Amino acid sequence: MTEVVIIIPARYGSTRFPGKPLAPLWGKPIIQHVWERASKSRLCRRVIIATDDERIAAAARGFGAEVVMTRADHPSGTDRVAEVAATLTADLIVNVQGDEPLVDPAAIDAAVEPLAADPTIPMGTLAAPCEDVADLANPNVVKVVMDRAGFALYFSRLPIPFVRTGTGTGYGSEPVPVKYRHIGLYVYRREFLLGLAKLVPTPLEQAEKLEQLRVLEHGHRIRVVVVESASPGVDTVEDLRRLATTLPPSEW
Numbered sequence: 001m002t003e004v005v006i007i008i009p010a011r012y013g014s015t016r017f018p019g020k021p022l023a024p025l026w027g028k029p030i031i032q033h034v035w036e037r038a039s040k041s042r043l044c045r046r047v048i049i050a051t052d053d054e055r056i057a058a059a060a061r062g063f064g065a066e067v068v069m070t071r072a073d074h075p076s077g078t079d080r081v082a083e084v085a086a087t088l089t090a091d092l093i094v095n096v097q098g099d100e101p102l103v104d105p106a107a108i109d110a111a112v113e114p115l116a117a118d119p120t121i122p123m124g125t126l127a128a129p130c131e132d133v134a135d136l137a138n139p140n141v142v143k144v145v146m147d148r149a150g151f152a153l154y155f156s157r158l159p160i161p162f163v164r165t166g167t168g169t170g171y172g173s174e175p176v177p178v179k180y181r182h183i184g185l186y187v188y189r190r191e192f193l194l195g196l197a198k199l200v201p202t203p204l205e206q207a208e209k210l211e212q213l214r215v216l217e218h219g220h221r222i223r224v225v226v227v228e229s230a231s232p233g234v235d236t237v238e239d240l241r242r243l244a245t246t247l248p249p250s251e252w
Helices: 030-038 054-062 077-085 105-117 133-137 190-196 203-208 212-217 237-244
Strands: 004-010 046-051 066-069 092-095 123-129 143-146 152-156 180-189 223-226
Touching (some): 004 077, 030 054, 092 190, 105 123, 105 223, 143 180, 152 212, 203 212
Parallel strands (some): 046 066
Antiparallel strands (some): 092 180
């Protein structure tokens, strides 16, 4: 059996939303929703919250989560996950973002399955059809294109592919191929993740501010699994307010 561990990186400091992991949503902190849904994965038997903040750690222990304290100087969630992964022996490490209170357990399993089946795949992630035209032009919505085998060709904040037509806009009401938005959930082989964390940022990564481009620039493959839809994350206070007006998952 492939051993799979989910690690949820969570930090208190955030430029746009300080204290986000502990912000209340449907009567619980956001981080608790993430942990509860991740814990429903069929393929992952262990879920760890990785944080450098005692307030988050105390809250997580209070609802029964396993917590690992990490250094405070990590530049990214990937680095925080790698620090914890270095202490484990699991075959696969899943990085579930701490601001995804509606993360789908089935989607987690879908991302894990290709790596569990094929030991040559070093990393995996998710994508969903980009159905809103406005999202194509939104730089906060990352787009991805894949080859015919389902491996990423490129990730970008710009709409890709650009469709050269008479109007020249490349998107909008024109007929275009199916476009996909990236979902920031990652699966790594443990040793690959540890090596990735040691690599310096690459030019495309720095230009787009997308860590996954470091993998492609170094010639590694990322398997992209397409799911039906992307669950809404919480980047800002406005996102939280919008989500709070909907029914909690228990009432769907």
